[in-house]
Structures are given as C-alpha cells and as structure tokens.
Amino acid sequence: MIESATGVILRTRPLTETSLIVLWLTSEFGRISTVAKGARRPKSPFVGKLDLFYLADFSFSRSHRSELHALSEVSLRETHSALRNDLGLLQQASYCAALISQTTETETPLPAVYDLMRGMLSHLVQHLPQPQTVFAFEVKLLRELGLSPDLADRKLSVGTKRLLVKLDKMDWSVLSHLKPSVAQTHELQQFLHGFLIYHLGKIPGGRSAALAGDPPWKR
Secondary structure (H helix, E strand, C coil): CEEEEEEEEEEEEECCCCCEEEEEEECCCEEEEEEECCCCCCCCCCCCCCCCCCEEEEEEECCCCCCEEEEEEEEEEECCHHHHHCHHHHHHHHHHHHHHHHHCCECCCCHHHHHHHHHHHHHHCCCCCCHHHHHHHHHHHHHHCCCCCCHHHCCCCHHHHHHHHHHHHCCHHHHCCCCCCHHHHHHHHHHHHHHHHHHHCCCCCCHHHHHCCCCHHHC
C-alpha cells in the first residue's frame, strides 16, 4: 500500500553504494525513515531531490518487517537554499533537527513539532544566525513536550524571565526584532543548557556552534 505525506528531511545517510536512508519529519507520521533505492546513481529519479532540510511531498510503501519504508516518489516544494550559503544557519538548523530526533518517538504524529520546524526553517532563511533563534526553538519545543520551565522559583533576572516568555509566545516573524543584551544571552544560554540536561539527560552535539552565530557583541 502506497502512502503519502509532506515532510522535511532531517538527515540522510548511505545504506549501500547506491541507496540512501532518508529521515523525514512529517505532520501525519512524525519521524519516519525511508530507503531511497538507487538514489546515489547518476540517473536516479531522486537525484537533486534528497538533501538536508528539503521540504517535499513524498510517497512510500510501508514495510511490515522494519521501520525502513521504501521511498517511491518525491516532489520538491522548497530547498531552503540559503542554509547552504551560511554555515551559521546550517549549524542552527542541524542542532534543532538533532534535538527533535532525540526528544520524539518514531512514527508518532507530531503536527505541532512539524509546524515548529517548518517555521524555524522559514525564519532562518530570511535572517542572519542569531542566538535567540536557538533559544526560541528550545523553549517552544519544551512546551510541546510538556516541559516548559516554571520561572517562579528560577534565579533569573526579571528581564531574562520576560525574554523567555517572549521567546515562547512570539511568532517567528517578530523574533528577529528582539535584541537581548550580552548578559541576557549568556544567562539564557546557561539556564537552558542546564534545564535541557536535567530533563533530557544530554544535549545533542552542536549547540555551542549553533549559538555562536552573530552574538550581540559582534553586531
């Protein structure tokens, strides 16, 4: 039976000399893994359609023996090409993708997380890499996971607490207008690092690199 979905590619890796494993994030199926047979051949119909953070409509044939399903067709919607022109943007997108992979279950519908990832990618391709993009993604994802920080007893400055609330509630379209100070950026970095470690046990590699892009003291 052929099934269809729209998804963002979170990761690809070789399976054989000619085939790829493609990890998708979708609204309908959550994280789902597909095998693109022959995708690494020069004349494959998948050539140019399977890369990190591509948004596409795709169809697949579900496997009844494993979590690797056979990819049938791919129709590109958006490549988010700006990510390939700025290492900082790519590092931020990669960290957010890794955080989703760590904190979500395979093949569990994730409409809110899918929308969060799409919103973040659309934001990234229109702005310089900023630390508040990562902070906003972390805070919004924590809320979707039911892990929002309770700020009542936290030893954070009043201004940083207000900033955390804004990062959670604001749409991506207005987040770029926030201008946290150097002190607030450092405070948020340390607070969210500790909070994520406490609740998740570990943080995916790449957070420091993701936060390095265009900090306040370099503007």
